[in-house]
Each structure stands twice: as structure tokens, then as C-alpha cells.
Amino acid sequence: MRITILNGEPDPGSSFHRYVHELAVGLADPGHRVLTLDLGGLDLKGCSGCFGCWVKTPGRCVKGDDSGRVCAAVMEADLLVAASRVTMGFTSSRLKRAADQMIPLVHPYLEWEGGEVHHRPRYSNYPGFALVLGPGSGADAEDLEISAGLWMRLARNLKFRPVLTAVADRSAVEVALAILAAA
Amino acid sequence: MKMLSRLAEGWVSAGGAAPEPLHLAHPADFDRAVAAFARAEVVLLGMPLYTDAMPGLVMAFIEALAPRVAVAAAGGRNPVLAFLVQSGFPEALHSRPLERFLEKLARRLGSPYAGTIVRGGGEALRMRPDASSQRLWAQLRTLGGQLARDRRFGAPELKAIAGIERFSPVTGALLSVAFRLPLAQFPWNRQLKQNGAWDRRFAAPYRCNGSTPGEPVPDPRR
Numbered sequence: 275m276r277i278t279i280l281n282g283e284p285d286p287g288s289s290f291h292r293y294v295h296e297l298a299v300g301l302a303d304p305g306h307r308v309l310t311l312d313l314g315g316l317d318l319k320g321c322s323g324c325f326g327c328w329v330k331t332p333g334r335c336v337k338g339d340d341s342g343r344v345c346a347a348v349m350e351a352d353l354l355v356a357a358s359r360v361t362m363g364f365t366s367s368r369l370k371r372a373a374d375q376m377i378p379l380v381h382p383y384l385e386w387e388g389g390e391v392h393h394r395p396r397y398s399n400y401p402g403f404a405l406v407l408g409p410g411s412g413a414d415a416e417d418l419e420i421s422a423g424l425w426m427r428l429a430r431n432l433k434f435r436p437v438l439t440a441v442a443d444r445s446a447v448e449v450a451l452a453i454l455a456a457a
Numbered sequence: 458m459k460m461l462s463r464l465a466e467g468w469v470s471a472g473g474a475a476p477e478p479l480h481l482a483h484p485a486d487f488d489r490a491v492a493a494f495a496r497a498e499v500v501l502l503g504m505p506l507y508t509d510a511m512p513g514l515v516m517a518f519i520e521a522l523a524p525r526v527a528v529a530a531a532g533g534r535n536p537v538l539a540f541l542v543q544s545g546f547p548e549a550l551h552s553r554p555l556e557r558f559l560e561k562l563a564r565r566l567g568s569p570y571a572g573t574i575v576r577g578g579g580e581a582l583r584m585r586p587d588a589s590s591q592r593l594w595a596q597l598r599t600l601g602g603q604l605a606r607d608r609r610f611g612a613p614e615l616k617a618i619a620g621i622e623r624f625s626p627v628t629g630a631l632l633s634v635a636f637r638l639p640l641a642q643f644p645w646n647r648q649l650k651q652n653g654a655w656d657r658r659f660a661a662p663y664r665c666n667g668s669t670p671g672e673p674v675p676d677p678r679r
Contacts, residue, residue, distance in 0.1 A: 276666060320513050322482065323505060329648035333660040349663035362519045362526075363561055364510070371513030379663075382645045384546075386633035389626070391546050397665045412526065412565075420561060423554045427509035 275306045275457065278351035278401070280344070282358030282369025283408075284314040290408040293446050294357045297406065300450025301355070309347055313368045316340035320371045327378035333396060334378055341375035348376065353457050354401040354434060356425065357442075359408035363417045364424065376432055388430075395433045403434035404453045408442040459587070460543060460576065461503045463594045467601025476501075481514050491521045495528075497536040499571070499604065502559075505579060506544035510555050519562065529567030537608050538563040539571035543579040549619040551577070572610035574600060575619045593618070 279301070281294045295310065302308040319339045326336035335341045348354050356373075358365035379400075380393035405425045407418050422439040429436050438456040440449045465476050479490040494500055504515045511519070529535050540559045542552045552575040563570035574597075582590060596618045600610050624632065635641050649655045 321507060323507070325648075329645060330652045330654055332649070332654055332657045333662045346663045349665050352666050362516075362523055363558060363565060364516060364519070367513045367516035367520055370508075370510065370516045373510075374507045374513050377508065383642050384636050386629045386636060389623070389629060390550065391548060391624070391632065396659070397661050397663075399665050401666060416561060420554070420558050424510040424558060427551070427554050431509050 275352045276350060277301050277306050277308045277353045277355060278347040279308065279310040279355045279357060280348075280369060280372055281310055281312045281314075282356065282366040282372070283312075284366060284368050286312065286314065288359075290357075290359050290410075290442070293408065293442055294406075296446035297355070297357065297450050300447040301454065303447075303450070304454065306454075309351075311344060311347055313344075313372050316343065316372075318344070318368070318371050318375060321374035321377065325382065328382040332378075335375050337375075339375075341372070344372050345376060345379060348401060349379065349397060351401040353404065353437065353453070355404045355406060355453065357406040357408070359410035360413040360417050360421050361410045363413070364421050365407070373428060379432055392431055397433075400433040400435065402437040402457050403429040404437045404457070405439045406442055406449060406453075407439065459582070459590075460541060460593075460597055461501070463597035464501065464503075464541065464574075464601035464604070467598030467603075468605045469601075470598070471602035471605035473601075473605035481518050487514075487518065487521075490518060494522060494525065494536065499537040499539065499608065500568075501539045501541065501604070503541035503543070506542055506546075506552050506555060509551065511558070522566065525566055535566045535568040537571050538566065538568040539604055539610065540573040542573060542575050543582075544575070544577045545579045547577045547621060548624060549575045549577055549622045569608060571604055571608055572612075572615055574610065574615060577620060 279294065279298055283291045283294060285291060298308045298310045317339045318341055319337045324336065327334055330336055356369060358369045379396055381396050383394045384391050385394045405422060407421055409418065418441060426436050438453050440452055442449060468476060477493060479486040479493060481487050481490060504511055525535050542555055544552050556573045556575060559573050560570055596614065600614055600618065603609065603611050603614065649658050
């Protein structure tokens with residue numbers, strides 16, 4: 275299985291950054307191919323809502339930054355893992371910025387799906403999606419629930435198949451095994 | 458910005474002082490907004506719904522407010538917080554999970570929570586002439602006035618401006634047909650043609666797991 279990890283931790287010296295890389299080792303151990311993107315080191319200009327990715331360069335962001343690398347890594351994967359500490363009640367702005375620039379993965383055209391209006395898929399296949407939340411300082415159970423809820427909405431709209439939400443309150447290897455069991 | 462301007466009009470006409478508009482997308486304004494938060498009496502944070510949550514830029518602003526949590530915990534004051542979430546989807550339900558986050562954010566900061574204006578159909582609003590949205594502008598002016606007078610939005614007005622919460626299955630069945638009609642796609646198709654990108658509208662440039670690289674989803678109208 276091909277697995278892409280989006281590491282939303284901006285501080286490369288933090289314990290959560292190390293945790294994410296231990297998670298990558300745990301996921302790779304059973305013979306899977308894992309690519310970890312440390313978003314803190316990428317040039318992500320952020321989405322400005324110009325819709326150029328829908329009406330100028332369909333399927334690609336017009337900004338020419340590293341968001342194309344992120345989108346390519348997402349679409350190549352069987353399983354996408356987004357990992358971040360929860361700070362001020364949500365995952366990092368870095369991870370959200372990367373997610374914002376994934377809208378070229380779907381169409382501007384709408385469809386009726388599951389009782390709601392959503393965007394139409396641009397691709398025939400999308401990865402499964404797992405979320406790993408680091409309980410940052412001040413994060414409580416409600417914050418984790420709200421964060422998971424927002425990300426599962428995002429996954430639904432971007433056509434990712436929800437797999438698992440895990441809290442990094444146990445070892446990275448244990449979380450990796452739980453993700454693989456659910457995938 | 459159109460919606461925020463109408464809110465500001467209502468605020469001023471109800472006796473509120475002229476608000477200071479700050480655009481987080483402008484780096485200088487971002488820093489000014491963090492500083493202004495500490496001295497403001499009321500802060501209205503307006504945002505579009507991006508991939509079902511706040512834009513990354515707004516989350517960066519919220520992260521920058523982290524020191525204000527300690528200020529509140531030490532007995533300090535934070536401003537009244539009001540929010541506006543505009544979504545491109547027609548139903549309000551898409552914005553409700555974000556609304557929950559925003560309400561919790563106000564609690565986290567020890568700020569009185571004035572409420573969250575949720576409004577769908579944002580893209581249609583952008584493409585329509587202003588004159589066709591008079592009812593919405595009036596609703597926003599009313600809400601702006603409530604914020605100036607009462608420091609909170611009225612629940613009936615929030616419900617009214619949100620419009621459709623969720624479509625019925627019958628309406629959904631009609632929509633599923635309507636979305637396949639060229640008329641429903643006209644605004645996007647017009648822009649695609651203007652940009653010379655019409656032929657590439659179904660492009661799928663990234664290698665897709667388990668399928669041919671770049672394999673697009675067939676157009677159901679073909």
C-alpha cells in the first residue's frame with residue numbers, strides 16, 4: 275500500500291514532529307511504501323479563492339508553489355494520513371493551508387450526493403483518509419471531537435474515504451497498527 | 458466583502474463607531490489585526506468556508522491569538538466575538554461544524570459570543586448584480602444594528618439569513634437532475650471558455666492510485 279503522510283507540525287524540533295516520523299516507520303514496517311511531507315518546509319502560498327485551479331488551469335493551482343507536490347502525493351496514495359497537534363482548538367494552520375490548496379482535486383461542478391450538495395469528483399479513485407491528532411497544550415476532548423468532525427467533512431467533500439481518527443496519546447507504533455487495521 | 462460592508466452599515470446606523478476593516482490576506486493588516494484584537498470592544502471575524510472549515514490564513518490568525526487565552530485566564534478582558542461564515546454551497550449545514558468551533562473559540566478566549574452568521578450560496582452572490590440581493594443586504598444591516606446595540610445577533614435573524622438548512626429528498630432528486638444541465642454549470646463554463654481552458658475542464662493531471670494516470674471521471678452529460 276502507498277501511504278502519504280502530511281505532517282502539519284511546523285516545529286521540526288518538537289516531540290510531535292518526531293512522533294510523526296516514528297509513525298511513518300510504523301506504517302512502513304509491514305512493507306508499505308510511505309512518503310512523509312513535512313509541510314513546514316514547503317512553499318505553500320495558500321488558497322486565495324481565485325478559482326484559477328478550476329477555470330484557468332483545470333486540476334492544478336495557478337500559484338506554482340509546492341501545493342502541486344502535495345496534490346500529487348495525495349492522489350498517488352492508497353491512504354492519506356494527516357497529522358497535527360491541536361492548538362487553539364484545531365489542527366495547525368499549516369496543515370489547513372495545504373488542505374485549502376487541494377480543491378483542484380474536485381470539480382467546481384456540483385452534484386447531489388448522500389443527501390447533500392457536494393463537488394463532483396475529478397478522479398475515479400481517491401485515497402482513504404486517517405487523521406492523527408496530537409493533544410496539544412490546552413486541547414480537551416471537545417477540541418479533538420470538533421477537529422475530527424471538521425476533517426471528516428473535508429474528507430467527504432474531497433472524496434477521501436474516512437478510515438480512522440486517532441489521538442497520539444499512545445505510541446506511534448500502536449497508532450500505526452490501528453490505522454493499518456482500519457484501512 | 459459585500460456582506461461585511463452591509464453589516465458595517467447596520468452597525469454604524471445603530472450608533473456604533475466606524476469599524477476598522479482589516480484584511481488578513483495583507484501581511485501588514487494581519488499584524489495590525491492581532492494587535493487590534495487586544496484593544497477592540499467587538500471583533501467581527503468574517504471568512505469564506507474553505508474545504509469545510511476556516512481558511513488556513515484565518516487559522517493562522519487564531520493561532521496568533523494564543524497569548525490572549527492566558528490574558529483571559531488571568532482575569533483580563535477579550536472582546537465580544539462575532540463571526541460571519543459564507544459558503545459556496547446552498548445549504549447551511551456545511552458551515553455548522555465550523556460554527557461549533559467558533560463558539561468554542563469564543564469560550565476559549567473568555568469572549569462574550571455574539572453568534573455566527575451562516576450564509577450559503579456565496580458564489581451565486583458574487584455573480585449576481587447587487588440590486589438582486591436587496592433582501593440579504595437588509596438582513597445584514599439588521600444584524601449589524603443588533604450587534605451594535607445588543608452585542609449579539611438575534612436568533613430569529615440568524616435562522617432567517619441562513620436560509621435552507623438541508624434540502625428535502627424530493628428537492629435533492631430535482632437537484633441531481635438540474636446539476637447535470639448546462640445551465641447549472643454556465644457560470645463556470647463561461648469562465649473556462651473565456652480563459653481558453655474549456656477543452657481541459659475534465660483534466661486530471663495527477664497520477665491517480667489504481668487507475669490510468671490522469672484518468673478523468675466521464676462527463677455524465679456525454
